[in-house]
Amino acid sequence: MRAARPALAFLAVLAFGPGAGAAETRPPPGASSCTGCHTEGAAMGRLEGRPEAEIVAALDAFRGGARPATLMNRIAKGFDEAESRAIAAWFAAQGSR
Ligand code: HEC
Numbered sequence: 899m900r901a902a903r904p905a906l907a908f909l910a911v912l913a914f915g916p917g918a919g920a921a922e923t924r925p926p927p928g929a930s931s932c933t934g935c936h937t938e939g940a941a942m943g944r945l946e947g948r949p950e951a952e953i954v955a956a957l958d959a960f961r962g963g964a965r966p967a968t969l970m971n972r973i974a975k976g977f978d979e980a981e982s983r984a985i986a987a988w989f990a991a992q993g994s995r
Contacts, residue, residue: 926984928977935969947993953986 936942945953959965960974961982967974977985 926981926988928981929985929988932985945989948989950986950990953989954983957982957986
């Protein structure tokens with residue numbers, strides 16, 4: 899069983915990425931699901947380039963029910979605060995292209 903720990907660490911890196919630096923080059927878990935509805939030409943417009951704080955605040959409000967929603971209340975509940983921040987930071991960073 900000596901190989902078990904390095905193998906688990908490797909899987910963790912695959913699943914969560916090697917660290918904060920990777921968040922800007924690869925979408926965090928969940929982010930790719932957003933662009934199905936939020937993209938150029940779609941009803942909801944794109945999230946790329948939107949300020950991180952704005953996206954985080956919107957997701958918080960949807961999750962807590964403070965902001966009325968048809969879909970986003972349920973979607974936002976699928977992500978905790980850390981995950982929401984990672985998604986928001988990633989979209990915000992995609993604006994400069
Ligand atoms: C199934 C389609 C769908 C998906 C997937 C989706 N959204 Fe939304 N989004 C909506 C709709 C519809 C609204 C308008 C509010 C409502 O009725 O739920 C919205 C609203 C928003 C808003 C507020 C828009 C604004 O202009 O202020 C934000 C921010 C947002 N979504 C972020 C996200 C993020 C981040 C994800 C991925 C985790 C995501 N959405 C995934 C459909 C979607």
